[in-house]
Amino acid sequence: xxxxxxxxxxxxxxxxxxxxxxxxxxxxxxxxxxxxxxxxxxxxxxxxxxxxxxxxxxxxxxxxxxxxxxxxxxxxxxxxxxxxxxxxxxxxxxxxxxxx
Numbered sequence: 001x002x003x004x005x006x007x008x009x010x011x012x013x014x015x016x017x018x019x020x021x022x023x024x025x026x027x028x029x030x031x032x033x034x035x036x037x038x039x040x041x042x043x044x045x046x047x048x049x050x051x052x053x054x055x056x057x058x059x060x061x062x063x064x065x066x067x068x069x070x071x072x073x074x075x076x077x078x079x080x081x082x083x084x085x086x087x088x089x090x091x092x093x094x095x096x097x098x099x100x
Contacts, residue, residue, distance in 0.1 A: 048065040055061060060075040068088050074081040
């Protein structure tokens with residue numbers, strides 16, 4: 001009787017592991033789908049990070065798009081500083097074409 005009891009315990013353990021692995025797989029698949037939906041809707045955001053450059057271990061410069069403008073921001077551990085602002089490149093090229 002001891003051998004059949006341990007066999008049932010093993011089957012319960014194996015079944016539980018399969019259920020946990022299936023749930024993890026379903027969660028992984030769902031998160032991937034949600035991330036791909038975010039990427040397709042990412043262009044509609046008002047604030048976008050265009051590029052970041054690390055200047056040192058704790059200093060960075062980031063280029064952001066805020067609405068119709070680009071903002072260059074300096075980032076340090078204690079503060080954020082706007083270094084410059086100008087129209088978004090796509091809008092600037094259409095404005096220059098209208099000026100000609």
